[in-house]
Amino acid sequence: MTEAPTAIGSNYPRLSAESSAAVARRLIEIVSLHHGETLSADQLEAVRVCVAAQLAATERLHRFPLANDQEPAFTVTGRSGVVA
Amino acid sequence: MNEEELAFLGIRELGTLLRSGEISPTELTEVCLRRLDDVGRSLNAVVTMTEDVARREAVLAGAELRAGLDRGPLHGIPYGLKDIISAAGLPTTWGAFPDQRFDTEATVTRKLRDAGAILVAKVATIELAGGMGYDNPNASISGAPGNPWHTGKWTNGSSSGPSAVVGAGAVPFAIGSDTGGSILLPAAFTGTAGLRATYGRVSRAGAMTLCWTLDRLGPMCRSADDCGLVLEAIAGADPRDPASLTDSYSYRRPRPRREGFRFGVIAGSCDGAEPEVSANFRTSLAALAEIGTLEEVELPDLPYDDVAEVVMGAEAYAAFDEFIAAGGTAGLTAAKARGHRLAGAVLPAHDYIRAQRIRRVIAAEFGELASRYDALLAPSLGVVASGRKEDFEYMLPGAFGRPLNFAGVLSGTPTVSVLNGLGRDGLPTGIQFAGARLTENAILDAAVALETRTGTTALRPDGPYGVAAASVNGRPV
Numbered sequence: 225m226t227e228a229p230t231a232i233g234s235n236y237p238r239l240s241a242e243s244s245a246a247v248a249r250r251l252i253e254i255v256s257l258h259h260g261e262t263l264s265a266d267q268l269e270a271v272r273v274c275v276a277a278q279l280a281a282t283e284r285l286h287r288f289p290l291a292n293d294q295e296p297a298f299t300v301t302g303r304s305g306v307v308a
Numbered sequence: 309m310n311e312e313e314l315a316f317l318g319i320r321e322l323g324t325l326l327r328s329g330e331i332s333p334t335e336l337t338e339v340c341l342r343r344l345d346d347v348g349r350s351l352n353a354v355v356t357m358t359e360d361v362a363r364r365e366a367v368l369a370g371a372e373l374r375a376g377l378d379r380g381p382l383h384g385i386p387y388g389l390k391d392i393i394s395a396a397g398l399p400t401t402w403g404a405f406p407d408q409r410f411d412t413e414a415t416v417t418r419k420l421r422d423a424g425a426i427l428v429a430k431v432a433t434i435e436l437a438g439g440m441g442y443d444n445p446n447a448s449i450s451g452a453p454g455n456p457w458h459t460g461k462w463t464n465g466s467s468s469g470p471s472a473v474v475g476a477g478a479v480p481f482a483i484g485s486d487t488g489g490s491i492l493l494p495a496a497f498t499g500t501a502g503l504r505a506t507y508g509r510v511s512r513a514g515a516m517t518l519c520w521t522l523d524r525l526g527p528m529c530r531s532a533d534d535c536g537l538v539l540e541a542i543a544g545a546d547p548r549d550p551a552s553l554t555d556s557y558s559y560r561r562p563r564p565r566r567e568g569f570r571f572g573v574i575a576g577s578c579d580g581a582e583p584e585v586s587a588n589f590r591t592s593l594a595a596l597a598e599i600g601t602l603e604e605v606e607l608p609d610l611p612y613d614d615v616a617e618v619v620m621g622a623e624a625y626a627a628f629d630e631f632i633a634a635g636g637t638a639g640l641t642a643a644k645a646r647g648h649r650l651a652g653a654v655l656p657a658h659d660y661i662r663a664q665r666i667r668r669v670i671a672a673e674f675g676e677l678a679s680r681y682d683a684l685l686a687p688s689l690g691v692v693a694s695g696r697k698e699d700f701e702y703m704l705p706g707a708f709g710r711p712l713n714f715a716g717v718l719s720g721t722p723t724v725s726v727l728n729g730l731g732r733d734g735l736p737t738g739i740q741f742a743g744a745r746l747t748e749n750a751i752l753d754a755a756v757a758l759e760t761r762t763g764t765t766a767l768r769p770d771g772p773y774g775v776a777a778a779s780v781n782g783r784p785v
Contacts, residue, residue, distance in 0.1 A: 251651075251654040254654050255650050255651065258633065259633075259650070267637075267646050269647065271647045274647070274650075275651045275654065278621060278655055281617045282614075282662075285663055286662070288662075296665045296667070298521055
């Protein structure tokens with residue numbers, strides 16, 4: 225049986241350093257595929273640095289406890305008959 | 309009064325001269341055009357001089373004022389527009405595309421015309437408002453922007469042009485934009501006053517989008533009082549910007565507040581700052597203690613930097629996804645920009661939404677703290693301007709590590725930065741006043757009170773055009 229989510233502490237799975245490095249390599253590979261493998265070495269290095277920073281930032285955000293009903297800082301309403 | 313003195317007057321003083329007939333809008337406009345062409349261009353701060361538009365608007369303003377039609381404090385006042393904001397028929401390069409033009413005009417441009425202000429130049433921006441990443445001042449088709457206080461230093465970005473032309477006395481005010489500090493940080497480096505008003509106060513219609521949930525337009529001026537006058541002219545609801553607020557805004561009041569303030573001083577806000585920055589901040593606190601109470605407060609311990617990085621990474625990628633996917637970043641000036649933002653392609657949607665969920669927590673907790681004070685205080689930056697030819701680390705760690713900036717960025721609350729003294733090499737230092745949402749008048753009143761007590765608005769760069777050509781305060785450049 226699966227446990228219900230809790231906001232007391234973050235249960236977000238924590239990747240090992242090896243897994244995280246492997247994820248980073250795959251993500252960089254995906255970026256390269258998006259660009260037809262035309263990226264220069266300098267561009268790839270900039271991607272590598274940014275991917276590493278993104279992964280570090282998101283990992284820290286994964287440690288932040290959130291309850292199921294905590295909404296994002298933007299709101300979709302039906303006012304005026306449009307999504308606004 | 310000579311041209312140099314005229315060039316550094318505030319908006320109210322210029323308005324008095326314009327209404328008394330001592331100068332005409334045309335004469336004032338010609339002064340600005342000369343200075344833009346001279347010092348403005350030398351600082352790489354000018355993209356397009358708008359002489360024809362300016363002279364036409366100046367003649368009209370002069371005729372209206374003589375006829376007794378007064379459009380308010382900006383009537384007859386020249387200004388510059390950051391080149392991510394459109395003016396119909398004129399180039400709007402976004403710092404990257406020299407031939408780009410738009411048929412439609414930004415709401416802020418129209419509002420300023422309605423207020424009688426005179427557009428004299430489109431002024432420089434870091435390419436795409438720095439949104440693709442950059443770590444060098446030379447990240448614009450305009451070249452590396454120079455700082456009016458020391459031409460070997462840079463202005464910070466991305467509102468490089470607005471801060472440079474105001475700081476150099478080439479225009480009385482300019483309109484900048486801010487996503488993660490792009491008004492606040494150049495204001496600190498150039499000794500200008502920069503106001504990031506409440507998110508939604510100023511319509512962004514007609515301006516380049518970098519991040520929908522963060523972008524704001526705002527005034528860059530020589531004083532906090534001028535920021536209030538400009539904000540009153542450009543604020544207001546706009547059907548073209550779904551994020552614009554319906555709340556009305558008025559700055560001019562019979563008796564603005566000058567005492568009885570409650571200030572919260574952010575604990576640890578001088579940690580790692582240069583000694584002169586800390587010293588000037590302490591001097592400001594001493595002056596503020598004469599007009600209010602000071603209480604040290606802890607900023608809520610929340611992941612400001614990480615939330616900002618993820619939100620910006622996702623939204624900046626989305627705003628430019630076609631450009632990025634087509635390989636457009638390879639043609640940008642900044643080496644970092646060619647690859648940096650491509651990583652947004654692999655930033656999961658759930659992580660972006662998680663960041664926005666945490667952002668709501670930040671807005672609630674920071675908003676609650678800010679609502680207990682008239683202003684929260686911290687140095688605007690921990691350092692003075694760095695070299696014009698030097699790369700800097702992205703977001704200036706050690707300098708940018710003032711979490712009060714990102715707390716205000718993410719909460720959508722107002723912040724004004726004003727000059728509070730000179731630091732190393734005679735370069736400006738700044739103090740930021742951050743408030744709760746919709747409390748622009750409280751932070752502006754407090755900033756004006758500080759400026760009035762300390763006389764910092766009288767400080768200006770050395771040199772024949774307010775620009776240090778060979779020395780700064782007697783020291784060689």
